[in-house]
Amino acid sequence: MYTIVDIETTGGKFNEEGITEIAIYKYDGHEVVDQFISLVNPEREIQPFVVNLTGINSKMLRNAPKFYEVAKRIVEITEDTILVAHNAKFDYRILKTEFKRLGFEFERETLCTVELSKDLIPDLPSYSLGKLVRSLGIPVTDRHRASGDALATVKLFKLLLNKDTNKTIIKASIRKEPKFQMEPRLIDIIANLPSKTGVYYMHKADGEIIYIGKSKNIKNRVNQHFTGTTAKSKKIQMQVATVTYEATGSELVALLKESEEIKRNKPILNRALRRSIFTHALYSFIDHNGYINLTIDKADGRKPHVTTFSTRQSGKHFLEKMVENFELCQKLCGLYKTKSSCFQYDVKNCQGACIEEETPESYNKRVQKLLDKYNYKNKNMVIVDQGREVDERSAILIQNGVFKGLGFYNLNYQINNLEILESIITPMENNRDQQHIIQSYLRKNKRIKILNLE
Template identity: 70%
Template sequence: MYAILDIETTGGKFNEEGITEIAIHKYDGHTVVDQFITLVNPERNIQPFVVKLTGINNNMLKNAPKFYEVAKRIIEITKDCIIVAHNSEFDYRILRTEFNRLGYDYKRNTLCTVELSKDLIPDQPSYSLGKLVRSLGIPVTDRHRANGDALATVKLFKLLQTKDTTKQIIQSSIKEGHNPKKLDRKLIDIVEELPAITGVYYMHKEGGDIIYIGKSRNIKRRVNQHFTAPNSKSKKIQLHVTAVTYEETGSELVALLKENEEIKRLKPIYNRARKRTHYTHALYAFKDKNGYINLKIDVADGRKKSITTFSNKQSAHHFIEHNVEAYNLCLQLTGLSTVNAEKPCFNYGLRTCHGACITEESPEEYNLRVQELIEKNSYAHKNMIIVDRGREIEERSAIYIKDGQFEGLGFFNLNYQINNIKVLESIITKMENNRDSQHIIQSYLRSHKKLKIIQLPA
């Protein structure tokens, strides 16, 4: 029996957080047999960044039950259950902390769906709950609310069960209930000094050398995860780190680009796993003997010119399937069907393919739609600025693309600064244009469709 749960907290200092919302779904391995969902009055203020993230504010919790009023129900619904959570180390620690305040020693075995996903669904671009379930086609609603995230975790756990064909990986990943790792005072002090902001962080060993570089939308939380994680790399970091510095970026795209450049430049010892490329597959185009532009997903090859790149094969195929529908393209000419070339593709029968597969639609008409797709998903030969969040409310970030090359990035407060090319280039910090930076930008544009993009004259 499993108790699949998610907890929202006030944020704040390590082990001083309070629960603001909890959702528990009791799962027998096949179906949910019981559930408990409630807001909780934490008897302390919620950090502003948490209010913005979850939408839960102090006024909403005034009449909510206090933890001691729901503690018995939590004990009952999780009795004889394994606690399952996405980053169970965090949720289990929070639960134990709350029970410890009541003088009750709460112990349960735990399973972490982050660790299970890494074992059973390797090579995902991200294992954060939101990005992971989206990449797997799992619907999620009320993101960053306890019940929305708990339900997504239930669906994810069901998928992980089917992936565990030997029925041994999940069983062997269960951790016996015990006190979670207590942080050294040194590590607690480091975490307490860090802000919950978006940016790049640098871990230093004694003497100041950088041993690890990362990026996060919440630096405080991410560093805390490094300091509590049980894997080999995290244990080495915990042993050697003496300080953590950071650079606020406001924009996740800026953080990704800075992290990519800094790792390549500084080569920290514990970032060596990042030497491999960020992407595995790419979209290529070629004309067939009839003059139709064909699209093909293939393993990324740096020697060939691609339209765009993808972190894995699954996301690449999801992209092409979506665009076949969006642009009424032919299944055969996009590599999604291997039917005899003399026969129409399946979509022709549905009238969503206009007959390019049997030369019924002219190459000129068909290629116009393909070119539109290519133009939308490639910035080759374009001059443009991607405008994203800044570090302050009135500030914005600018990612500068010149003739299809990533030139660099900067921050601005006034629109004239980016409308005047000379002024723009003076505020831009030059950065290296490479395949990884191109992939980062293209992937970000695909997943953030509402970004402001300013097209510049050639």
């Protein structure tokens, strides 16, 4: 027994769509034995392009039943059937999402008429429902409405059943979860990858690197690429022939290697990371009264900064926390515009630098503590993090405030002077992106070990 389904939605962000119309025809392989057709109030806005495509607008749905009111009927009509749809991946995902919002796990076996058509009627120029049924001489009314499209799919499915005389292709095409099906070659690639932290490289058949990424779990991350539905994921799935990797143990090492490798190889599918990965920075300056002021502004490589951020909002959030942790003045940190005292002073959390009640010397000491903590300018230090094995650690060397490179050492060895360190370090380029990665990582990982060198 089959249930042929078509769903119209509001459009919008992935997994945030709502159903506006649903049509289900129960089909026993010979004729339709039951049906359910209904508009549905999605309780959210419909995208304008969807209104133009389907003709369904919010006014039409005002008095329509909400999904929870039709859910029981959908469960009953589809129970013990194979769910059939043209692009089953989409319709099944939408149904599962709606039921998940109700706290119900909706699971059905599925068949996709797009896949069946490609197997049974190969070499057609298009497998979109409209063009496909037109090329096969199947009449269709109310195109882009659930009932019209579902009826056209019923007729298409009947034709496909007749073409598959031994029912071998249809049996092989029945799936529990269409979105997790992948080609055997991709399954083989994943089988050879580790569940380790590191950098991975995706290659075409000729060896060209098309994508570089990093992950705490390489196997899981590559699996996400191979089961993803975004444009980039689909390009990866089509082009990838093999995946190589380098285990790093440390996420910070993986981030630094990924950034350098992308700049060196310029993979075609890494467009976003070819650009600078930070947009804003924390700057300090001394005002005419002698107080150190802090401000978040757009990153400018010509000006010395304290630390950098991926967005203005993340920089502002950091500064708000620093005001609280170091008892700083909101006004002098650019967070509270006023000609008099800041809000923190009014609630007794600021010592009055905003109205010159606290001396610059006293206030600046606390600001300097913040600057020293989050800026490694002129510092000689080693950031120690996890290694690739249990008895190994990674070391990131900062010399005179400059990132020199990284390496790995065994726990049996001491790394307390520059000569030993320089012998195990692989030199790497010091650029603004690497500085941003290190500063950002140190901000987020408070317990990371730092060795200050003489």
